[in-house]
Amino acid sequence: MSNLEDKIVQNMGENPAIFGKLLLNNSIEIQSSVFSSDKTEIICISHENLLKTVDFLKHHIETRFDILFSVTASDKFEFFEVIYHLYSSILKHKVIVKTILDKINPEIHSLTGFYQAADWHERETYDLLGIKFLNHPDLRRILLPDDWKGYPLRKNYIMNDERLIWNRR
Amino acid sequence: MKDLSGTGVRGDLMLTEEMIINIGPQHPSTHGVLRLIINLNGEIIKSTKPVIGYLHRGMEKLAESRSYYQYLPMVDRIDYLSSFFNLASFCYAVESIAELKIPRRAEYIRVITMEFNRISSHLMWLASFLLDLGATSPLFYAFREREEIIKLFENLTGARMMYNYYCFGGVKRDLPEGWIKQAQDLCKKMPKLFDEYEAIITNNPIFLERTKNIGILTPEKGIEYGITGPNLRASGVDMDLRKTNNYSVYNEFDFNSCLAYNGDSYDRYAVRIAEMRESIKIIEQAIEKLPGGSPEKLKIKRANCGCKNENCEYCGYDSQLVAKRVNLVAFKPPKGEATSYVESSRGITLCYVQSDGTQKPYRVKWRTPSFSAVQILPELINNRPYSDLMAIFGSLDVVLPEVDR
């Protein structure tokens, strides 16, 4: 895992901006903080620090991120990358939080304790990518039929469900 | 007992006095294919479980095997009633990655088409909401205006519903001749036509009885669940992305964001009617201030001027339609990722695009506002009689293809 971390830090560079500096001043460790193409700050953390970071970001007086727009994930070839979009309706700023997960056993804490909106978004991420969220109240498939085989949005997905017989030419 | 563990239905309730009723995927309302499994005790609803996924077409996976330009026509079909907003959010995200600057005339045309689309989407909502409550004549009134707007769009883009008009860097072709006069005439006519059906709906005692104090959404709950758009503004929270995060050229227009303070179904109706009137104001201002003026005038002035100066009003950069000719086949934006937030007719649509330097996007994610609205439905209809179900669900303005993508 530390090999992966080195690679990421090399790629993105160390450049803590506003929220990154704030987190470091309050002794929450982050891995890096970069800017996306549309000038939004992306904070990369490790998955053990997720709950502490989100707690800080939701309640601290200078950040107050009270809306979770979406939870999503992306299948890079060596690892999974989970992405959270946060927005503040009081101070009107936005931030993106990213973590990195193993490919073999992707598990991460669920944010349903902080935001109720995370409930269905995490179910959808589990449905399409197979990432398990610990302490989720009701983790089961939401968009695909309940007995579907496989996780479609993975890059190595093969269509091998039984219902696809109907589409044979 | 049959094994019910995967279905979400509570087996211990099957032998009690409560009844499990299934409002199946095909039902007479026009919102789409949503299935609700309801526990009823007499006429009072005890709990609900929405089941979605009946229209999951795999839009996010399909993006990974098509080039950026080939994916544009599919983006329309995610929410077919506000397809200009979906196009706009995808185009803004890709333009952020590729660092394309959009000329001002194209931005103004985008704003005009988006606001007309907002009006036509709200008219469709009005027709289906009142049809669910039992009133059949507002359907015909609302579709009368909607057909006028759709005729405008057909003159502009060639299609009645799925337009495919924006491209990366601007719009595809200019306004046709006579379009601006048609649009101005329609904007003058519309407030009086809105008054016509407000006269039969707004003070109607049956409508007031069915929607006042029903389905009250508190602001804290709305923010917890991620609700945005007119649903949240009807509860008093002033969050309108057109005013707070100035994307596009909305900061050059003078309009108000519409708020109400009770949060019930009647307020959601009132907020949408007020938004339609504000959209007309925006369109009128945009048509007056259009850089370069109407297309006939622009053609003549360009021919007379011919100066090729950058800052000239008629030949310069700002009166063009597309930033630079993007090679559609070999369009390869650099590595990067971007998110774009657009205030569409139902809430905030978020499009997150990751690109890895090749011709096809690496990952596209759509976050649509109706997803949160269906998630909050069980909270709003708990312990209410069965006849309030449609009064609440209709006022939330849910379009199912947006939920399932």
Added chain:
Amino acid sequence: MKIIFTAIDFVYNWARSNSIWPLTFATSCCGIEMISTSAASFDIARFGAEVFRATPRQADLMITAGTVTHRMAPALVRLYEQMPEPKYVLAMGACAVTGGMFENDSYNVVRGVDRLIPVDVYLPGCPPRPEALLDALIQLQKKIKTETLMERKKYLEQHKPKLKLPDQNSEIMLPMNEMGIFTWGIQPDSYDLNNLELTRKTVGDKCVKFGR
């Protein structure tokens, strides 16, 4: 005898074809064009199809407007089985005819409604204009007018769904033992009130089995 039948045929078909009652089965974008057709600008009521029934038990025609996915397919076949004879199907839009723009590589879309139920009229377009829907309706009326009463059995045999879906899905409404609700066409073998198990058998052996 045959002369009497042709006269009766003429009147019978004329009455049936000018009062078709469609079923509202709008899944997706084509549903909006269907509603536009029934609004005031392009009136479908002048062709007799004014009354859109919400329940399949009272409908003649199923206009499948929109994409059909793997999760929706059992519901579609069940609705088709619940419609009484004589019934017709109009596949509206590119997604219902062949799968449309999702035909190439979508993992959850059924490539055309005619893999599940027999279709009478196909109407391409994405979405088809309301005038095109009216044209398809007129074609269907012409088809109805050429039918005869003497060959009703042949039509009955053509109107069967193409797939009988297995019954262990969670998408179908769960039957309650004590109230004795059964699904159409499938009879229970026995109840065992101590066990509350419902054992059932299917109609014939014409089901397609999905084992691997």
